[in-house]
Amino acid sequence: MQDLIERMPEKLRRLPELAYNVWWSWNAEAREIFRRLDYPLWRRTLHNPVLVLRQVSDENLLARARDASFLRRFNKVMMDYDRAMSNGHSWFHTTYPHLTRKTIAYFSFEFGLHSSLPIYSGGLGILAGDHAKEASDLGLPFVGIGFLYPQGYFRQHVPSHGWQEAIYDPIDMTNVPILPVHKEDGEEMRISVEMGGRLVHARIWRIQVGRVPLFLMDTDVPENQPWDRELSARLYSGDSEMRIRQEIMLGVGGVRLLHLLGYDPAVLHMNEGHSAFLLLEAVRERVAAGLSFEEACREVKARTIFTTHTPVPAGHDVFAFHLMDKYFYGYWDQLGISRGEFLSLGQHEEPWGAAFNMTVLALRMAGQFNGVSALHGQVSREMWHHVWPHVPVDEVPITSVTNGIHVPTWTAGEMRHIFNKYLGADWEDHHDDPVLWERLTETSDEELWQVHVALKAKLMSYLRSRARRSWVNGMCDPTEVLVSGTLLDPHALTIGFARRFATYKRASLLFSDMDRLRSILLDIHRPVQLIFAGKAHPADEPGKHLIQQVHGMAKSNQFGGRVAFVENYDMHSARYFKQGVDVWLNTPRRPREASGTSGMKASLNGIPNLSILDGWWVEGYNGANGWAIEDRQFDNVDEQDAHDAQAIYRLLEEEIVPLYYSQDRDGIPRGWVEVMREAIRSNAWRFSTRRMVKEYTTELYLKAMTAELLAEPV
Numbered sequence: 001m002q003d004l005i006e007r008m009p010e011k012l013r014r015l016p017e018l019a020y021n022v023w024w025s026w027n028a029e030a031r032e033i034f035r036r037l038d039y040p041l042w043r044r045t046l047h048n049p050v051l052v053l054r055q056v057s058d059e060n061l062l063a064r065a066r067d068a069s070f071l072r073r074f075n076k077v078m079m080d081y082d083r084a085m086s087n088g089h090s091w092f093h094t095t096y097p098h099l100t101r102k103t104i105a106y107f108s109f110e111f112g113l114h115s116s117l118p119i120y121s122g123g124l125g126i127l128a129g130d131h132a133k134e135a136s137d138l139g140l141p142f143v144g145i146g147f148l149y150p151q152g153y154f155r156q157h158v159p160s161h162g163w164q165e166a167i168y169d170p171i172d173m174t175n176v177p178i179l180p181v182h183k184e185d186g187e188e189m190r191i192s193v194e195m196g197g198r199l200v201h202a203r204i205w206r207i208q209v210g211r212v213p214l215f216l217m218d219t220d221v222p223e224n225q226p227w228d229r230e231l232s233a234r235l236y237s238g239d240s241e242m243r244i245r246q247e248i249m250l251g252v253g254g255v256r257l258l259h260l261l262g263y264d265p266a267v268l269h270m271n272e273g274h275s276a277f278l279l280l281e282a283v284r285e286r287v288a289a290g291l292s293f294e295e296a297c298r299e300v301k302a303r304t305i306f307t308t309h310t311p312v313p314a315g316h317d318v319f320a321f322h323l324m325d326k327y328f329y330g331y332w333d334q335l336g337i338s339r340g341e342f343l344s345l346g347q348h349e350e351p352w353g354a355a356f357n358m359t360v361l362a363l364r365m366a367g368q369f370n371g372v373s374a375l376h377g378q379v380s381r382e383m384w385h386h387v388w389p390h391v392p393v394d395e396v397p398i399t400s401v402t403n404g405i406h407v408p409t410w411t412a413g414e415m416r417h418i419f420n421k422y423l424g425a426d427w428e429d430h431h432d433d434p435v436l437w438e439r440l441t442e443t444s445d446e447e448l449w450q451v452h453v454a455l456k457a458k459l460m461s462y463l464r465s466r467a468r469r470s471w472v473n474g475m476c477d478p479t480e481v482l483v484s485g486t487l488l489d490p491h492a493l494t495i496g497f498a499r500r501f502a503t504y505k506r507a508s509l510l511f512s513d514m515d516r517l518r519s520i521l522l523d524i525h526r527p528v529q530l531i532f533a534g535k536a537h538p539a540d541e542p543g544k545h546l547i548q549q550v551h552g553m554a555k556s557n558q559f560g561g562r563v564a565f566v567e568n569y570d571m572h573s574a575r576y577f578k579q580g581v582d583v584w585l586n587t588p589r590r591p592r593e594a595s596g597t598s599g600m601k602a603s604l605n606g607i608p609n610l611s612i613l614d615g616w617w618v619e620g621y622n623g624a625n626g627w628a629i630e631d632r633q634f635d636n637v638d639e640q641d642a643h644d645a646q647a648i649y650r651l652l653e654e655e656i657v658p659l660y661y662s663q664d665r666d667g668i669p670r671g672w673v674e675v676m677r678e679a680i681r682s683n684a685w686r687f688s689t690r691r692m693v694k695e696y697t698t699e700l701y702l703k704a705m706t707a708e709l710l711a712e713p714v
């Protein structure tokens with residue numbers, strides 16, 4: 001960053017500081033600064049401020065430094081920035097002034113902050129990123145702990161045969177808002193953890209998320225053995241042994257890292273079970289300080305929170321005992337317990353025999369537990385009842401905090417203008433207040449519809465410009481141009497489906513009755529079109545087959561170009577989809593979608609959901625803000641799929657298509673706009689991380705933070 005500061009004209013000295021805080025990712029005025037610096041470059045870098053500052057010409061910089069209106073904007077942004085970074089007036093500081101010196105440490109395998117930082121794969125990571133952004137907005141004393149994957153998560157290419165290819169582009173650290181952490185003597189900081197008889201070292205990186213620091217470990221350092229350097233190379237790749245080593249680094253290394261940085265966390269929050277080894281390390285520290293194992297466990301319990309995200313047994317991390325022996329041999333001595341006692345902490349009967357289950361470890365040793373929607377909480381209580389065999393199932397101590405999305409991140413610019421106008425200029429400061437959103441009733445149909453039409457046009461032109469770029473660069477053949485949505489019609493009712501291609505999400509459900517689907521899509525007066533996007537996990541063969549199937553539909557001429565598959569779904573393209581389609585489709589196999597968040601993003605931008613009553617939609621659907629697919633449960637999956645597909649066709653034929661196309665003489669579908677308005681009004685405040693992080697604070701963090709106060713000697 002120093003080299004960037006040095007090349008800045010005096011009046012723009014603080015630009016690099018702004019670029020190196022991903023606060024810009026949720027502040028439109030800050031992004032506008034970089035956009036105005038060099039618009040073609042802004043587009044070419046896919047909205048990456050650090051890269052813009054590296055590549056912008058000196059002429060351009062000097063011109064802006066002399067441009068009074070640019071400087072006025074810039075100074076205003078820096079004022080807002082300084083205010084956002086200072087504490088004192090935040091929600092947390094005014095509500096809990098006595099707790100501001102505590103630290104909440106949040107552990108996650110992935111963080112989705114911006115598309116230029118590909119260290120996330122999907123919903124779990126974006127939830128973590130949104131949680132961190134909201135913790136900054138609310139002023140929580142919060143730090144994040146995770147991994148920096150030097151090769152990140154893959155970029156997806158789907159050639160004309162439809163079989164997904166995974167491309168790993170090494171992240172160039174000088175082009176992203178990440179800085180190495182140094183010790184006082186100027187050396188790079190290292191954290192070391194013993195694994196299988198030798199030390200594995202990690203470098204520490206820092207990403208500044210508003211007020212919140214995120215510390216990321218990366219084992220690609222020269223002093224490591226080649227195999228250990230690979231440890232953090234990529235997100236979710238490798239076998240069970242690679243995984244246990246990553247999880248040891250995250251849990252054990254993460255706790256040590258916090259101390260090295262001078263934190264004494266009052267709360268340790270595990271986002272999913274990947275980091276659950278932190279429980280063992282937190283106990284080990286206390287035993288080393290003189291406590292008994294039982295006393296140490298009690299202390300650790302009081303300050304740990306575990307959030308589970310996975311409603312199916314097979315989705316939880318499990319390690320064979322021989323791996324536990326290999327990596328924890330001798331560790332149990334340091335805890336003051338035997339091997340048998342140690343293994344029993346995570347022992348669980350898997351379909352293939354007893355093994356060490358990370359969720360079970362977390363449920364036995366942490367203090368508070370939650371699922372991520374009301375339904376998921378209930379499913380989790382049933383699923384883990386056997387961990388608490390002596391209590392009735394509804395008293396199993398797993399509560400729920402329904403997920404949310406970071407509203408400033410996911411609101412479309414055009415929609416923000418409407419919110420500014422009708423909700424008041426300061427709407428963002430109290431956007432979790434339902435009363436605020438009642439003011440949307442004052443918006444006119446014309447205005448809402450115009451914004452939507454503009455956003456839809458933007459999506460279509462985005463798809464075309466992507467296709468054109470690939471075509472011009474010689475990176476694709478004509479089929480790919482076609483598949484990627486160039487034949488889509490901006491006036492046709494457009495249904496979006498974009499998410500990870502995991503089989504339970506049933507991306508191909510709509511194709512179960514081809515004739516019926518064809519007659520819906522190809523109706524001459526009332527055409528309908530489908531846009532799909534999503535990556536399959538690189539090891540998920542059935543997921544890749546699903547992509548191939550959907551891709552084949554997009555390629556086939558029988559749908560007349562009314563089906564598209566757009567490759568490389570990420571946070572960048574996600575914004576266009578969730579702001580520009582007409583309906584957001586979600587078809588998980590109930591109850592496997594623990595929450596789902598993409599539908600919340602759509603709803604916030606006035607795009608109604610058409611969804612299975614699963615996850616958040618059980619709470620979100622109110623009969624007037626979208627559509628619920630009739631809920632009937634079958635034991636046989638084929639019957640279930642057939643039923644659900646029929647229910648969707650019926651909804652499309654009888655309700656959705658007619659409502660969309662009943663446009664009045666001005667071309668405005670008044671009934672449809674009413675559903676759009678209701679989607680925003682009823683869901684925006686409720687499924688916000690503002691509501692969610694406040695709930696985590698009052699329901700979970702506070703208890704952990706004050707338990708510690710009580711335990712402290714007076």
Ligand SMILES: *Cc1c(COP(=O)(O)O)cnc(C)c1O
Nearest residue numbers: 122123499570571574596597598
């Ligand atoms: C929100 C989001 C997700 C989560 O999608 P679900 O349908 O809720 O699983 C995944 N990927 C991206 C890029 C997202 O923005």
